[in-house]
Amino acid sequence: MAAARDLQARLTKPAGSLGALEELSVRLAGLAEVCPPPLPTPATVAVFAGDHGVHAQGVTPWPQEVTAQMVANFVAGGAVVNTFARQAGADVMVVDVGVAIPLHGGATLLDANVRRGTRDLSVGPALTRDEARAAVEVGVGVAAALVESGAKCLLTGDMGIANTTPAAALIAAFTGAGPAAATGRGAGIDDATLERKVEVVGRALALHRPDPADPLGVLAAVGGLEHAALTGFILGAAAHRVPVIIDGVIATSAALAAAAFAPDAVAAMVAGHRSAEPGATVALAHLGLEPLLDLGMRLGEGSGAALALPVVTAAVRVLHEVATFDSAGVSEK
Numbered sequence: 001m002a003a004a005r006d007l008q009a010r011l012t013k014p015a016g017s018l019g020a021l022e023e024l025s026v027r028l029a030g031l032a033e034v035c036p037p038p039l040p041t042p043a044t045v046a047v048f049a050g051d052h053g054v055h056a057q058g059v060t061p062w063p064q065e066v067t068a069q070m071v072a073n074f075v076a077g078g079a080v081v082n083t084f085a086r087q088a089g090a091d092v093m094v095v096d097v098g099v100a101i102p103l104h105g106g107a108t109l110l111d112a113n114v115r116r117g118t119r120d121l122s123v124g125p126a127l128t129r130d131e132a133r134a135a136v137e138v139g140v141g142v143a144a145a146l147v148e149s150g151a152k153c154l155l156t157g158d159m160g161i162a163n164t165t166p167a168a169a170l171i172a173a174f175t176g177a178g179p180a181a182a183t184g185r186g187a188g189i190d191d192a193t194l195e196r197k198v199e200v201v202g203r204a205l206a207l208h209r210p211d212p213a214d215p216l217g218v219l220a221a222v223g224g225l226e227h228a229a230l231t232g233f234i235l236g237a238a239a240h241r242v243p244v245i246i247d248g249v250i251a252t253s254a255a256l257a258a259a260a261f262a263p264d265a266v267a268a269m270v271a272g273h274r275s276a277e278p279g280a281t282v283a284l285a286h287l288g289l290e291p292l293l294d295l296g297m298r299l300g301e302g303s304g305a306a307l308a309l310p311v312v313t314a315a316v317r318v319l320h321e322v323a324t325f326d327s328a329g330v331s332e333k
C-alpha cells in the first residue's frame, strides 16, 4: 500500500486528482501484496439463485417461478447482467443453490442445490445451521474454483424472488437498524405491500432475536440460500486475496455476514454501486465502504457489480501504465 501511494504521488497528474480511484488502487495493492496489483481480469460474475418460503407472506408481487425462469434467461445470455457482463468483458456463471423448481443444466449452470427454497422465516428458521453451512460452503467452493481457473476478480450476483426480504432482515440483524430503515420496495411493490413487508421483517426479528456474533445462526434464522452462498463466495475471494465487487442489497447483506465471520474480509470488498434499496446504504455505512457508482439502480443479478468492473480496471491500470513526472519529463509544481 505504501508503494502504491508513493507511485500515485509520482504519476503525471495532480496528487489526489483521481479521487476514489487512487485509494482503491492502494487498497488493491495491499490486498495483492504487490504494486501494481494485477489487473482484475479475467473476471466472473457468479449469480447465486434461490427461492424463499417467506414468499408466502405476500412480500413481492412476482410469482416464485420467475426465479427458475430468470435462471434459464441467464444461461441463455438474455438478462441485464449478461449484457453488462459482455460490456465489461466478464463471464457469467449461474449457481443453483436453492431454486424451488428443478432446473436443466446448461454450460454455465452449476447444480449445487442445498434445498428447494428456504422455509418461511417469519414463522420459523429459514434454514437449519447445517443447511446454512452447506450453502456458505457452496460459495467458498465456487470462489476457490474460479480463482483456481485464473479469475483475478470475482463479482457477486443473485436471483431469487422475495430475496430482498431476508436481505432486509439480515441487514437489521447485523447493523441494529430498525425493520423500516432496512426494508425497501425490492422488485417493485405498492405502499400496502411495503407496510406488510416491514411488519414481516419485524416479526421475524422478534421471533428469532438473531445474535450478530453468530453469523451462521443469523443466516439460518432469517437468511436465504443465495445470501449464505454469497457470504461464502465473499469469504473465499478474501481468503485468496482476490477482490470481490459487491453488487446491491442482497450482496451487501451477505457482505455483513462475511464481515461478522471475518472482519478482515472487508479489505477484499469493493462496493460496486449504491443500490436504491435503503438497506444497501445502511449496510455500506456499517462496512465503511463507499460505492463506486450511484445510478439509482435496484435490480440485483450482479448488474451493478458488472457495471463497476471497468472502473476498478481503470483504477488499477493507472498504476501499470501512467508515466511518472520523471519518466515523461513533466515539471512538478
Ligand SMILES: Cc1cc2ncn([C@H]3O[C@H](COP(=O)(O)O)[C@@H](O)[C@H]3O)c2cc1C
Binding pocket: 059, 060, 061, 062, 066, 070, 158, 159, 160, 161, 162, 163, 164, 165, 185, 186, 187, 188, 299, 300, 301
Ligand atoms: C423479472 C425480474 C428480474 C430480476 N432480476 C433481478 N431481480 C431481483 O428482484 C428479486 C428481489 O425482489 P423481491 O424481493 O421484491 O422479489 C430478486 O430476484 C432480485 O435478484 C429480478 C426480479 C424480477 C421480477
Ligand SMILES: O=C(O)c1cccnc1
Binding pocket: 164, 185, 186, 187, 247, 248, 249, 250, 251, 275, 276, 277, 280, 297, 298, 299, 300, 301
Ligand atoms: O440491490 C439489489 O440487489 C436489488 C434491488 C431490488 C431487487 N433486487 C435486488
